[in-house]
């Protein structure tokens with residue numbers, strides 16, 4: 677059984693190609709899920725629409741509660757951490773995290789960042805001990821074999837490696853850094869560009885990103901499901 681945590685974070689509700697003004701990242705995450713499920717029939721999906729229901733941003737009380745050892749927590753602290761605990765539980769159950777993360781002002785949307793802030797949790801996804809020699813922080817999800825797929829979209833173009841706006845793209849790098857910090861090292865990505873132009877370059881970019889998304893689903897399924905490689909061939 678493979679568990680996929682499917683996250684969408686676009687503020688736009690529908691999918692491009694299916695609904696007017698729909699989201700490209702929702703289109704790509706749905707495409708990944710569809711292709712993956714064709715190849716691995718034993719798939720369970722946990723869905724979180726962070727765009728429709730953004731997690732609460734962390735507060736002073738949240739920080740106080742999270743950094744209080746569980747045995748010393750007061751009842752109000754459990755309440756403050758309840759949503760974060762649920763988001764962490766979902767992440768811990770997942771083998772694959774498929775995240776739709778549009779570029780908003782050069783980084784991930786605030787709703788996705790709020791999710792990150794809620795799942796990077798001391799004692800649950802990372803460890804910290806200031807007395808520990810060498811490395812006081814350590815990842816708790818290392819060796820869990822989790823894989824991350826980041827599916828993005830941008831209005832402009834040229835944000836890829838070696839391209840004109842590479843230095844302004846803080847989407848994939850920041851998401852990968854947070855996941856690496858908690859121990860998820862295997863990360864893959866694909867992105868659509870030219871959304872603001874709406875011309876044939878956008879159409880080409882969508883087609884290429886869809887192909888890349890299919891290839892990612894196939895490669896990951898081939899490693900997880902014994903008969904998936906045969907189905908792809």
Ligand SMILES: Cc1cc2nc3c(=O)[nH]c(=O)nc-3n(C[C@H](O)[C@H](O)[C@H](O)COP(=O)(O)O)c2cc1C
Nearest residue numbers: 686699700701778779780781782829830831832871
């Ligand atoms: C609030 C906001 C900020 C944006 N900032 C950028 C940006 O910094 N660079 C860029 O190329 N496109 C930017 N865009 C365009 C989006 O990245 C583009 O429309 C993308 O397709 C959105 O993802 P979605 O289609 O899944 O909704 C922005 C869009 C919005 C709504």
